[in-house]
Amino acid sequence: xxxxxxxxxxxxxxLATFLLLGLFGKxxxxxxxxxxxxxxxxxxxFISLAVAYSYFFVNGKVDGVFQQIIPLKYTxxxxxxxxxxxxxxxxxxxxxxxxxxxxxxxxxxxxxxxxYMKGEExxxxxxxxxxxxxxxxxxxxxxxxxxxxxxxxxxxxxxxFLLIGFYFEKPSAVAAAKKAFIVTRFADLxxxxxxxxxxxxxETLDFQTLISRLTDTQSTQLMGIxxxxxxxVSMLTWGLTLVFMGGAGKSAxxxxxxxxxxxxxxxxxxxxxxxxxxxVVAGVYLVARLFPVFVFDAAALTxxxxxxxxxxLFAAIIACTQTxxxxxxxxxxxxxxxxxxxxxGVSGKGGEEGLGYMASLFHLFxxxxxxxxxxxxxxxxxxxxxxxxMKDMGGLRKHMPITHITFLIACLAIAGIPPFxxxxxxxxxxxxxxxxNKLIYVLAVFTSGLTAFYMFRLYFSIFWNKEAHLHGExxxxxxxxxxxxxxxxxxxxxxxxxxxxxxxxTSDGIALETxxxxxxxxxxxxxxxxxxxxxxxxxxxxxxxxxxxxxxxNGFYQAAYHxxxxxxxxxxxxxxxxxxxxxxxxxxxxxxxxxxxxxKMASGTAVISEKxxxxxxxxxxxxxxxxxxxIISLSALFxxxxx
Amino acid sequence: xxxxVIMFYCISAFIxxxxxxxxxxxxxxxxxxxxxxxxxxxxxxxxxxxxxxxAAVQIIVYVGGIVVLIIFxxxxxxxxxxxxxxxxxxxxxxxxxxxxxxxTFSYLLIYQYGFNDGNAPxxxxxxxxxxxxxxxxxxxFILPFEVISVLLLAALVGCIVIAMKVxxxxx
Amino acid sequence: MNEINIxxxxxxxxxxxxxxxxxxxxxxxxxxxxxxxxxxLNSVNINFVAFNKYLFPQNLDGIFFTIxxxxxxxxxxxxxxxxxxxxxxxxHSVDVEDATDLKY
Numbered sequence: 082x083x084x085x086x087x088x089x090x091x092x093x094x095x096l097a098t099f100l101l102l103g104l105f106g107k108x109x110x111x112x113x114x115x116x117x118x119x120x121x122x123x124x125x126x127f128i129s130l131a132v133a134y135s136y137f138f139v140n141g142k143v144d145g146v147f148q149q150i151i152p153l154k155y156t157x158x159x160x161x162x163x164x165x166x167x168x169x170x171x172x173x174x175x176x177x178x179x180x181x182x183x184x185x186x187x188x189x190x191x192x193x194x195x196x197y198m199k200g201e202e203x204x205x206x207x208x209x210x211x212x213x214x215x216x217x218x219x220x221x222x223x224x225x226x227x228x229x230x231x232x233x234x235x236x237x238x239x240x241x242f243l244l245i246g247f248y249f250e251k252p253s254a255v256a257a258a259k260k261a262f263i264v265t266r267f268a269d270l271x272x273x274x275x276x277x278x279x280x281x282x283x284e285t286l287d288f289q290t291l292i293s294r295l296t297d298t299q300s301t302q303l304m305g306i307x308x309x310x311x312x313x314v315s316m317l318t319w320g321l322t323l324v325f326m327g328g329a330g331k332s333a334x335x336x337x338x339x340x341x342x343x344x345x346x347x348x349x350x351x352x353x354x355x356x357x358x359x360x361v362v363a364g365v366y367l368v369a370r371l372f373p374v375f376v377f378d379a380a381a382l383t384x385x386x387x388x389x390x391x392x393x394l395f396a397a398i399i400a401c402t403q404t405x406x407x408x409x410x411x412x413x414x415x416x417x418x419x420x421x422x423x424x425x426g427v428s429g430k431g432g433e434e435g436l437g438y439m440a441s442l443f444h445l446f447x448x449x450x451x452x453x454x455x456x457x458x459x460x461x462x463x464x465x466x467x468x469x470x471m472k473d474m475g476g477l478r479k480h481m482p483i484t485h486i487t488f489l490i491a492c493l494a495i496a497g498i499p500p501f502x503x504x505x506x507x508x509x510x511x512x513x514x515x516x517x518n519k520l521i522y523v524l525a526v527f528t529s530g531l532t533a534f535y536m537f538r539l540y541f542s543i544f545w546n547k548e549a550h551l552h553g554e555x556x557x558x559x560x561x562x563x564x565x566x567x568x569x570x571x572x573x574x575x576x577x578x579x580x581x582x583x584x585x586x587t588s589d590g591i592a593l594e595t596x597x598x599x600x601x602x603x604x605x606x607x608x609x610x611x612x613x614x615x616x617x618x619x620x621x622x623x624x625x626x627x628x629x630x631x632x633x634x635n636g637f638y639q640a641a642y643h644x645x646x647x648x649x650x651x652x653x654x655x656x657x658x659x660x661x662x663x664x665x666x667x668x669x670x671x672x673x674x675x676x677x678x679x680x681k682m683a684s685g686t687a688v689i690s691e692k693x694x695x696x697x698x699x700x701x702x703x704x705x706x707x708x709x710x711x712i713i714s715l716s717a718l719f720x721x722x723x724x
Numbered sequence: 725x726x727x728x729v730i731m732f733y734c735i736s737a738f739i740x741x742x743x744x745x746x747x748x749x750x751x752x753x754x755x756x757x758x759x760x761x762x763x764x765x766x767x768x769x770x771x772x773x774x775x776x777x778x779a780a781v782q783i784i785v786y787v788g789g790i791v792v793l794i795i796f797x798x799x800x801x802x803x804x805x806x807x808x809x810x811x812x813x814x815x816x817x818x819x820x821x822x823x824x825x826x827x828t829f830s831y832l833l834i835y836q837y838g839f840n841d842g843n844a845p846x847x848x849x850x851x852x853x854x855x856x857x858x859x860x861x862x863x864x865f866i867l868p869f870e871v872i873s874v875l876l877l878a879a880l881v882g883c884i885v886i887a888m889k890v891x892x893x894x895x
Numbered sequence: 896m897n898e899i900n901i902x903x904x905x906x907x908x909x910x911x912x913x914x915x916x917x918x919x920x921x922x923x924x925x926x927x928x929x930x931x932x933x934x935x936l937n938s939v940n941i942n943f944v945a946f947n948k949y950l951f952p953q954n955l956d957g958i959f960f961t962i963x964x965x966x967x968x969x970x971x972x973x974x975x976x977x978x979x980x981x982x983x984x985x986x987h988s989v990d991v992e993d994a995t996d997l998k999y
Contacts, residue, residue, distance in 0.1 A: 728899065736907045740907065740911060747917060747918025747934070752926065755930060759933065762934065775944055778944055782940075785969055786933070786937070793973065794926060794929065794933075794976070797926055798926055808922075809923065811923065815921060816921055819916075823913040826913055827913040830909050834909065845952065846947075846952035852955060857959070863955075868959070872966050875967065876969075876970050879970035879973055882974055883974055886974070886978060
């Protein structure tokens with residue numbers, strides 16, 4: 082247990098860094114704030130790796146099953162003897178894997194930012210925010226308690242708001258930050274209600290107890306929550322669906338995805354950290370954490386499946402049309418998260434049934450590496466070109482060889498070409514889908530082809546296509562601190578597929594036998610290669626084939642280009658319907674009834690005081706007269722009336 | 725209708741008559757003189773009740789002290805021959821009503837209570853007052869006596885302070 | 896009507912009290928107001944003496960109260976007159992309606 086006593090340091094070190102840099106960074110540490118933040122995070126990452134080693138290889142297993150360990154628990158608020166909010170740390174395969182992913186990717190981003198954000202005026206603030214974000218995310222994955230997770234969930238929302246709006250001089254960044262905050266906040270409302278429903282019926286906030294009560298078919302709590310119903314749907318389904326709504330908000334699932342593309346206004350390393358590897362997978366993490374309960378409710382799981390699958394396809398189609406490279410990556414993130422979601426949705430619990438659960442988390446693991454690599458690579462490209470638009474790029478392969486190679490690795494990984502990381506996890510997902518739901522399988526395979534197409538469209542547009550015409554001074558690939566993370570992550574994207582997640586992170590803690598079926602793999606891989614070849618023919622050299630295709634699909638292309646007008650629909654709903662039907666009447670009530678009442682009371686008081694202020698004349702004799710009359714009436718009252 | 729009763733009515737009429745004149749007369753100096761008569765009438769009432777000592781104190785302190793002090797202050801602040809401004813009619817009416825109301829009320833209370841006077845003989849010896857005044861026993865008045873002395877001293881000092889303060893401001 | 900009892904004396908003192916009250920309400924001159932207060936105090940003195948004589952002849956408490964009230968009245972009159980003269984010096988008036996500095 083020795084290493085577990087240090088585990089509290091993992092989230093607390095970034096918190097300390099945040100406080101230090103946030104309070105004193107600008108004044109005292111502005112030059113070394115980056116080094117300081119990176120160093121403390123490196124310590125956290127090291128402890129996480131040590132914990133992971135200790136848990137997976139030394140003492141996590143009892144009789145071949147991974148145990149849930151709670152090394153630290155402190156009761157913070159007690160509502161009643163049974164219901165309390167605890168602050169604690171939970172160690173199980175899921176949280177250990179997330180610890181490693183979060184600290185590792187965050188560390189890479191910290192190192193990359195040393196070069197990328199160099200010379201930024203609010204350098205120390207940037208690192209303070211990064212530390213805050215890392216702290217909240219780590220707190221989230223370590224939560225023992227559904228309320229604790231909610232608190233960290235909100236902290237993640239706040240820190241992402243701060244980071245997206247980091248360039249607050251830009252109106253678009255401010256708008257994006259607000260949008261992200263409001264959309265996720267709206268989703269969190271659902272999450273909160275879901276928490277209340279679940280914990281009300283389970284009579285506890287603690288994950289362990291909650292799960293054990295709601296999965297025990299004999300328990301009165303499960304009876305209560307399944308028999309109670311609202312609008313013909315059981316409370317269990319309601320609770321889980323609302324919790325999923327919170328997760329969908331953070332994970333940018335359709336229709337709550339609108340904030341994610343706009344969130345690309347933040348600094349690019351932030352996008353790598355938040356919008357690729359950590360924050361957006363919080364939703365997946367949440368569903369995985371409550372997975373034993375989800376399994377009990379087919380309806381909620383079906384919603385998860387279809388929302389995930391639809392988001393995957395939907396985002397992939399939009400990604401094919403976007404020209405802003407960060408937006409392409411954002412939509413690909415949404416698409417990949419969709420994969421993870423529907424993998425959870427098609428999963429069952431235990432043994433072969435639980436393949437989807439494992440596959441989802443495996444994909445989360447590999448995706449974290451190659452997606453952060455893609456974003457950091459895009460960051461390096463943007464650093465060189467000073468533009469986000471792929472029209473301004475092209476032919477960069479000679480100027481930035483390291484970025485080129487690592488970006489290619491990441492693209493191959495996300496496209497699912499063996500032996501890169503994405504291949505293995507995607508194969509597991511497809512297998513799980515194939516055994517569970519053929520419709521989902523077809524969608525997923527098609528999306529995987531699309532993924533290969535749009536990723537290589539991106540790749541060719543950046544690194545091949547036309548000749549590079551860089552203007553202005555030209556400073557190569559950036560500093561060493563930007564190259565190192567690219568190389569490390571490139572290696573990870575290459576090798577992460579061989580990490581035996583299947584042995585570790587499963588729905589029941591028992592290692593799962595997996596095997597790659599060559600015959601089964603042929604179709605998706607062939608589709609992926611087809612996508613790549615298509616992209617090659619369209620975008621390797623400058624030609625007009627893609628424009629022709631686009632114009633032949635004019636209506637659909639335009640719709641996809643405009644992200645299927647989801648933003649416009651939201652605007653219509655909020656501006657025209659909600660503002661007019663709810664906002665304005667509410668404002669009228671506020672102005673005329675609430676304020677009016679107060680104003681009437683105030684003016685009434687003023688009028689009355691105007692009337693009676695004559696009594697306060699300052700004339701002694703009048704006071705004496707009132708005093709005298711008061712005495713007479715009081716004594717008359719007490720003598721004759723109240724005897 | 726014996727002579728004591730007639731005497732009582734005469735004294736009472738004198739007290740009330742001069743009292744009313746003291747509060748209603750227009751010239752302030754006359755008002756003070758009517759007050760003086762009223763005080764003497766009260767002293768006469770004490771004599772009538774065979775309270776010679778109290779009557780003497782009344783004459784010495786009130787008639788000889790306080791009223792003279794008031795007359796001095798009139799000389800210091802007023803042109804004594806002048807008619808004082810009359811109070812407004814409404815004020816007079818309201819004050820009169822209030823006073824009559826209070827009087828009726830109090831008198832009704834007194835009348836209805838029906839005091840039961842025992843008519844026991846009462847004899848006041850001045851030596852008793854002196855003994856009691858300095859008695860430290862159960863019904864002695866030594867503590868109030870001392871407190872009153874301190875109060876008088878405080879009033880004396882207070883008067884001097886008030887008078888001196890003005891001078892310092894003027895300087 | 897052959898005997899004067901305590902009720903008659905109390906009638907006189909009550910009447911004197913309300914004469915004082917009336918004066919206190921109507922007079923604007925502070926010195927005359929002070930005189931009204933003296934009348935009120937005297938009416939109270941009469942009460943004490945009458946109570947002592949007619950109701951508790953064995954005690955002397957009423958007498959003592961009267962003596963103390965007279966003493967306090969003397970002190971009160973001295974202080975009041977000091978204040979009045981002081982005010983006359985600063986305001987050149989002893990009218991109670993001019994003494995409104997503490998109104999606000």
